Amino acid sequence: MTPCYCNSGLSFESCCEPFLLGDKTPETAEQLMRSRYSAYVEADVRYILKTTHPSKRKYYSAASIKKWATSSKWIRLEIIATEKGSATDDKGTVTFKAYYSNEHNQSIVHHEHSYFVKEKGIWYFLEGEVKEE
Numbered sequence: 496m497t498p499c500y501c502n503s504g505l506s507f508e509s510c511c512e513p514f515l516l517g518d519k520t521p522e523t524a525e526q527l528m529r530s531r532y533s534a535y536v537e538a539d540v541r542y543i544l545k546t547t548h549p550s551k552r553k554y555y556s557a558a559s560i561k562k563w564a565t566s567s568k569w570i571r572l573e574i575i576a577t578e579k580g581s582a583t584d585d586k587g588t589v590t591f592k593a594y595y596s597n598e599h600n601q602s603i604v605h606h607e608h609s610y611f612v613k614e615k616g617i618w619y620f621l622e623g624e625v626k627e628e
């Protein structure tokens with residue numbers, strides 16, 4: 496089994512892969528967060544944009560997502576806290592740390608508080624607040 500990139504302890508096949516393939520839709524904000532991390536590891540730009548709220552997509556470019564995704568060596572994801580974001584909510588926040596090394600081989604901890612919204616049953620990433628380490 497390939498352990499899922501998101502550090503869930505599950506296999507990739509039974510965790511984030513079905514979301515990336517579009518076979519399943521995340522039920523919780525945390526699942527969406529985890530799958531977006533896995534999408535960065537896989538440099539799946541299409542999934543990153545698809546799961547970004549339509550009103551916010553204009554702030555992201557496929558080229559810059561691809562560059563960040565592929566120039567980084569993704570190490571692990573740590574979920575620090577979640578608030579709401581369950582299958583019965585329509586809003587939620589996830590605080591996480593993503594550990595990676597950048598193109599200069601520097602270790603980076605990306606600490607972010609992310610906001611998610613659910614519309615017509617689909618969770619979207621709305622925006623993130625990056626915390627200083």
Ligand SMILES: [Zn+2]
Nearest residue numbers: 499501510511
């Ligand atoms: Zn996963």
